Amino acid sequence: MVDDERAIRLLCRVNLAASGMEVIEAADGRAGLELARKERPDLVLLDVMMPDVDGWTVARELAEGMETRDIPVVFLTARADTADKRLGEQLGGVGYLVKPFDPVAIGDYVEDVLSRIERGEREQLRREISSGRER
């Protein structure tokens, strides 16, 4: 979970934990990159607007790294423009959640994404980002 807003991190951690997931957190882009490289999480929830290194940069660098390119990235951001979603898709995201979101549903959402990736639908998930299907 990479987000500079403590409140958002807390929301995600509590609700994902309720679904039995383990959450590790970073408060900015640089820390998030380091953490992802080190821990190789099953999925990254990534904010976009962060000081210094933003979420786009994090996603790009993860996609370029040999060890991190397979880690699925779900953007979780206040940026709701179509152009932003398209960028998220181009950067290889598998999901795009716009704030405000329902944290209660986030556990089920992440499970769904992971199982679809397992079924080989990663590319389809990516295309769904800008195809207008709301989550």
Next chain:
Amino acid sequence: MAVTPEQVLDAILTEGVRAAEARAGSIGVVSEDGERIELLAQIGYRPEVMEDWQEFRVDAPTPMSDVIRTGEPIFISSVQERNRLYPSLAQVGQEDGHALVVVPLAVEGRVFGAISLSFDHDIEFEPERREMKIALARQAAQAITRSRLYAAEQAMRERMTFLAEASQLLASSLDYNRTLRRLAQLCVPRLADWCAIDMVDEDGGIERLAVAHEDPEKVKWAYELQERYPPDPDAQRGVPQVLRSGEPDFLPTIPEQLLEDAIGDDHELRRIVDELGLKSSIAVPLIARGRTLGALSLIAAERHPVFTAADLELAIELGRRAAVAVDNARLYREAERGANAARALAYVADGVVLLDRDGTVRHWNPAAAAITGVSEDDALGRPVAEVVPAWDSLTTHVQLLAPGSAPRPVTVPIVVGGHERWVAVSGVKFGGGTVYALQDVTEERALEKTRSDFVATASHELRTPLAAVYGAVRTLRRDDVQLSESDKAQFLEMIESEATRLAKIVDQILVAGQLDAGAVELELTECNPAEVAAGVIESAATHVPESISLSLDAREPPQIACDPNKLRQVLVNLVDNAVKYSPDGGAVVLRVRGDNGSCRIDVLDEGLGIPSGEQSRIFEKFYRLDPQQTHGVGGSGLGLYICKELVERMDGRLTVESEPGKGSRFSVVLPVRA
């Protein structure tokens, strides 16, 4: 003293008849075209005899015709001899016909007429008597020639005088309509009985500008007539033909048939035409610079003799001079109008570009020069595609309208001097070309963009605290999960602080709106800036990160006149910014000093700093240091704008000094209380 040629002829003939002891005599002169002989003087003949002999052909079988053709005198002794020589004259003047002498009138060998004398008895002409008659004729010829020359000179002088007067009149005013009306007046009755001037109007129609006659009643009548019988613009004669061909139309004698054709069966018209008594007409074009502007018509009717070639010449010259005067007046008026229009357009903020039909620039006002970056001198007279290479793309989507329609501008970008400018273009097509109006909407567009940026920014800014509040409430209401007490407390606290953050953003939007509308009221009172600063530090200290060291440095500052609440608002904002832009921590100092009659409050930090290019812009409304806003340092883009507005409303100044990577210093300078 004899003054007119006619009087001279009469005097000569009378004297000749008396000296020769003749019974009667006549003088015939060859007409201008050389084909006819006109009897200009006669004496002693019975009128009924002469009735048919006022004018006859040069090749007619008569003694006078023969004399004029051969230049040799004829002496006939008796009527028997005459009838033998000229059988066709056998019936003429038979009862009193006797001897007859016809002698040529010649000057420098050229025969221009003949004098004939009839006697009341038969005469065998002795040689000396013949010589006498010839000598008499020679003297007569000289006298006639002299008088004719004199008359011609007189006529010439009159024409010159008339032309001089006309020229003076034509030059007297630029109101050529009025001048031409006066010119028509000048022509009657000296040049003709009637004078009319017709002009070609803008649509190619014929407009009667003036009709003149000595009698104003007749003029009125002529206009009525024109109304009742409008001229046929396709007529093959007269003014329409002159206007079409640019050639004069001269009818020395208006043929009867022509009038008959015009009259047809119209009895009323026949009465009018008979009353007018039209004899002779001249219509000449008014031509200047190859264009036929109108026509001048002269008519000889009840008084004026029929027109001669000299009259036609005079009319042509008059028409030429009138045309030049009209042309000059029009050119002057156009130039003046153009100059006035140019003067007015020089002050219009919109760019005005006039292209002729070939796309050549004919007008380029200063605003057009400013918008396109091309000076008037560089644009005028050149094809617009050369002047502004992007012109085609600039105007390709512009729908050209008819004059008078509401403009429908199209906004397009052009690059001027390396900068992109947005220009609203509209165009109107008219007969002479196209007028384009260019409006530089770069600033409006930039403002529009910052506005829409702001809406996007504001929505981003509102989404995060909303997400926190909504998410906390949703999580707290989960009944499938047992939350720890500390988590619950954190969520409640989150709701409170994020709701406060939301309120603050909404507040700023409101305040900025009020500042714009001038609706913010300040209460200027005496206050101690150090106290206000201390309060700001105190409240900020409760929520700054531990990495920030916050301190107040106030040394005996002077009392100032300000609104303490608004000053607090400004300082809170500046301190918040200092903290926000110091993500790596550092010192944030609030320093208050008296400074040369004013009070200076500095907010110093050691944070990110502001690039020098941006320093002047950060106080602009909606301006954000990081417009992509990907770097998360949130805000509405209104904080500094509000601060500056408030400080200036307290008669103070807000400035910034900064070095990227080293930190910033924001300074509020307020006047010391008087």
